[in-house]
Amino acid sequence: MNMRTNGGGAGEARLSLDAMTSDFVVDVANIVREQSLLGPRPADLSRLLLLLDALAEFACDEDVRVYGVCDSSLLRDTRLTPAERALLGSWADEGRIEVRPVADPRILELAEQLDMPAVTFDNFTDHIPGRPWIAGNTDTFLKPRNNPAGPGLVVVPRVLPVPEEWQISRKVEESDLLASGLYDRRGHGARTDLLSRLWRCADDACPLFGARRAAGQPMPRHQRGSVLCPTHETPLTAVGTVPARIQLKVRIDGTVRARFAVHEGETVTVGRAPAVAGGIALAALQGFGPAARNWISRNHLTVTFTGDRALVRDTSSNGTVVERRGPDAKLRNGSEWVLRPGHRVLLHDTVALELSGRQHVFTEEAAAVPATPLTSADTGPTLLYSPPRRGEQGSRGNQRGRTTRRHR
Ligand SMILES: [Zn+2]
Incomplete structure (x- = not known):
């Protein structure tokens, strides 16, 4: 096997692109740029070299084989010294590391298909939709940290977060x-x-x-x-x-059935069948059931976007509940709420409104197109529930017995 070559330490001899015999895959640029390791330099190649030694220690194997995948941007990163960039370039040329425009997909592929532990600080949150095993994973990811008992680094297992x-x-x-x-x-x-x-x-x-x-x-x-x-x-x-805007999603029974944008300075009415122009008619959406139809007002609430704030104002008969971390907030006719990511605005147990996590590019703005035309049942009066306590008895349709009818 490779021993020391022109000036490199024992560490680099552990780099190998033989996927079948490698013990670990390393997210090279991620490690090199991790400022919690060693000194404060924004990029430092010695973080990788010391990691290779720490992996030998972790695996109790001096001949440990490490598969390095490197974002191509690191080879041009001027925060590395010219000597570090030259060394990295020589590893790429000699086939000791694999260089990709974006390393993440390759790292996950190796981890997934070859069951190879991956060393990285990345949470790969953007890959969770296609690889749900990443969220909350406890057995695939490792990270180095500064050795508390001396020089160098030690390797520890990671628990990946489950993001919202x-x-x-x-x-x-x-x-x-x-x-x-x-x-x-x-x-x-x-x-x-x-x-x-x-x-x-x-x-x-x-x-x-x-x-x-x-x-x-x-x-x-x-x-x-x-x-x-x-x-x-x-x-x-x-x-x-393009005027500043936010995007909201409408979920019915958990499934996103519509998305709509609210532009800076604009107010949009959301309800069963809003009587105002540009309103979002929930009754026209797929999955909108009779219990929601009876409960939700024609003009149930408004969403206003001004000065970087999304403001929800309840205008309904039966009220609105906001679920979030911490206790639910209950909005009664006229009360207002500053909407933030992670809040679920319930117009009914089955119908929720939430802010999109996206901030810049919204691809499905046209999805608020009604699935069915509105009927007189949609545009008729709202049933007023008394006492209006949402969720009591724990189900959706059973409030019917406690109602009186009134017009809005
Ligand atoms: Zn074009």
Whole structure:
């Protein structure tokens, strides 16, 4: 096997791209940039070299084999010294590490298919939709930390968090933005300067950025200073700005049945069958049942977006409940609530409204299209429940016996 070569330590001899005989897969850029390890440098190749020694210790095997997968950006990272970049480049050339534009999918593939423990600080939240085993995982991931009993590093097992759904959406958006060149991983975040502009394709008939697109827009691609149409690969022209907006989801019995946007300064009414223009008519959505129809008011609540705040105002007969960490909040006619990610606004036990975790690009804005036309049952009076205590007796349809009818 490989022994010491031109100046490297024993550590680098443990790097191997033989997947079948490797004991661990390492997220190279993630480790090299982890500032909790060793000194405060934003990138430091000795973190990887000391990790290789720590893995030998952890596995009780001096000949441990480590499969390193490295984001290509690390080879150009000027926060490494020229000597560190040269060493990393020589490992790539010699086939000691695998270089990928984005390392994550390859690391997860090796961990999943070969049952190889993965060493990384990443939570892979954006990959949970396709790989649900990641959430709460206790047996696949490891991380190094500073050795409390001396120099170097030690390796410890990790328990991955189980994120909330909006946190997953936010991470998925972040990785979509990253793939389109619209996210800066070094602290600046999303390129809001590019995302807030309204773009037009040179081709008027373009489905993504053509002249007929009325509201919202998909993600453009940003590459080497140019903003391109992902379909036509031609430069886009900025023709205006996209007003700030938030996106809300409507869940019926847990399934998302509609999404709608609220623009800066706008108020949108949500209810069974709002009598105001631009309202979201829940009764027209798939899965909207008779119990919800009886309970929810025609104009049940409004959502206003101003100054970066989403404000919910109850205008209903039977009230609204907000579920969150901590005790539920009960909104009665006229009371207001600042909506945050993770809050579930219940218009009825079966109908919930929540903020999308996405912040910049909303792909399914058109989903609020009614599935069925409204009927007189939808636009008729609301049943007023008295006493209006949601969830009592624990089921959805059984409030019927305690009702009186009234018109709104
Ligand atoms: Zn186009």
